[in-house]
Amino acid sequence: MAEVRNAEFTATALGCFYVLVAEGKLEPQKVAGTLAILGKAYLTLGNENRAYQIYEWLVGSGHRAHRVPRPAPDPGGPDYPNVGSLTSPQTATK
DSSP: OHHHHHHHHHHHHHHHHHHHHHTTSSOGGGGHHHHHHHHHHHHHHTOHHHHHHHHHHHHHTTOOOOOOOOOOOOTTSTTSOOGGGGSOHHHHHO
16 A cells, blocks of 8 residues: 555656656656656556656666566457468468
């Protein structure tokens, strides 16, 4: 419970840095440590999209951030590769 409250406070206090970097008004390497802390807060809160975006900014700026794995695609979702499309129509009918 305390960890979630700390993450909520951190996200509220440091969220302005996310907005500034997203708008291109601040370079991510100038606030890499702050973004790393904010990314951990977003992970704690379950906001994986923002945490992954921060990871991309830090890796793109050359910062050696702790790796945040991208969530696996949902097998029933639209991003999951269609295995049936790998078979040609000719071999599928045989």
